[in-house]
Amino acid sequence: MSTTREIFEQHPGKPSTVDGLYSEHEVRLANRNAGAILELLRHDVTPTGAHYLLTHFDVPMLDPARHKVSFGEGFERSFDLGLEELRQLPQVTVPVTLECAGNGRAGVSPRNHSMPWTEGGVGTSEWTGTPLAPLIDRARPADGTVDIVFTGADEGFDSGTRHFYGRSLSRDRIAELGVLLVHEMNGAPLLPQHGAPMRLIVPGWYGMASVKWISTIEAIPTAYQGLQQAKNYRYRNHPDDPGEPVEEIRVKSLMVPPGIPDWTTRSRYVEHGRYEIVGRAWAGRRPVAKVEFGIGEEWIEAMLSPATVPSAWAKWSVTWDAKPGEHILRCRATDTDGNTQPVDPRWDAAGFGNNAVQQVRVFVSAGTS
Template sequence: MNPSNHDFLVKPHLITRGLRPENQETPIHFLEANETPISLTYRRNHFPYPLLSIQSYFLTIKGSVKNRVTLHYNQITSMPSRTVTTLMECSGNKRAYFDPKVFGEQWTEGAISQGNWKGVSLSTLLSITGVNNGAREIVFQGEDSGVKNGQHVQYERGLPIEKALDPNVIVAWEHNQKPISPKHGFPFRLIVPGWYGMASVKWLKTIRVIDHPFSGPFQTDDYVYYPHKEQNKGSFPVTTNRINSVIQQPLDRQILKPGQHQITGLAWTGEGIITSVEISLDNGATWKTAILQDTPQKYRWVKWSYSHVFEKNQDYNIKVRAFDSIGQSQPDKAFWNRNGYGNNEVSQINIQIE
């Protein structure tokens, strides 16, 4: 019996980087739409998934506030909402490309996704409780927990109050027009546009306002840039997404026929917007301007393309670099740090024309 044509259709799957806990990235060449399907949204976890239900779920806001409140799921989802479209990128994206190598999940380019998140602005929730004078940071605690350095801890992250009060920072309950999936933070997830994904705390349970810097293990140990291999001198925190880009097509080491082909990919940045993307076909000797397929918008990636006629029996090194509205561009060499965060060096692939 001959297999049907349907059997030969390519069905994309996440690429496993870890199972306990689950960490999976997206094959970058499948990110075609501005809204990444939930099934292809990358998964980043420190601990096992918590098991939660709406019926018994409450969100507590406490600390340096005028009125401590505990809100049920239905109370929060009935509040005035807004939808934020933003990319989400793991700070360890492209860790596999550091030289010398660093420890950690060996993400290539696919620890990134983009989606629509519906929720209530954090500033709206804090207007209910009131914030005391002198408040400096907001701490967000998730329901995920486990053992770290021999101690049982819960995942917690802090935000400076100035960033936390940005109206685009929301407590979300919907992802791509559906309730957030259990693997992406159900029932509530903090969404912090412009910052790496570690700030967007999943399974959000408690919000705590404090009048001093937060120093939890995922704030001052993990998610810190350590420029030196064996000392902490010169360290500083991981915050906003660094300007970056990636080539989606062709694939690295692909063999193509002579003739015209399109080079396509994505570019993004944390603050500002992408203003231009440049392509080199000769290992950086010369650069050409790519076409931006979309109108660049803050917190979103932009698609780009460049068409070229490739000659027979030639090898090509293709590089891409992006520029943004606040003067940032990608470096030729990544800023090495021992935890492997923020790799945004110029992306490159090699192809062969037969």
């Protein structure tokens, strides 16, 4: 009798990759896991439905009226929390920029065969919910608790391991990061694909920490060894490297590509003249200190309008004097710790944390079209 696990191992389906060519699996992932629409970066808050998605398994069907988050194993005062109870707790609304840890993976060579993000794995929403730390205190973790474990209702295989998606944080981190248990996005109940009815938001960290469709919260006396914590989401120099955990979002910026596009290639066309280029920059929990706009080898400093909170992206703008010819436009942010985006992608075995500068090819005409 073969188990699901055994069948899986006979069909691993993890091909190697070739720069600039993508498999059907990658195209399916790219279409299912929607990315940012760059011109919508003009909005402070990403329009609902245009926020990026990264769904490891299937979107679960949970009944908002019945689903509960169980503060269970390892707590001295276990309880279940439904949506109505969550609404009665102190409410906060915070703008948070989330970015997928794999954003930019398509630029790493050779890339890991996974979701082939170019630069679309980012978005900003206003999340409404309650701080998680007081709820953990209320449940009272048993003495000797090391990790608080968060498990979603989404189940599947990854790297041959069947599991529900799960992540952990220490109690100190939950308080320090201002982790939220949320039920609304942009003033409306969470959409099914964004974690309804309740999910975590971990401001400043890559999206893998903000567990969707949260079902159970547990306190455990050892470091959590779940696949998505101990094996995936680690910076590694080679596949066997134990690596370092992926945590805070690295400094990054994007621009709204100027001019008008060509349908299939997305190349840009403008007439010569002066244009305002606008974009966004973010750096996890640190404020953005500076954004530079690059034309060829020249970099000029952009105007920066900081966000109200470091967890949300800042707006920047610059005037571009577009001269006839073909140009590569770039943008580069620096955070208050002095970290700057690299021009070339840094190597990572799984393609995590690539914060290399965006490059936009623009053709500037001398005349009018």
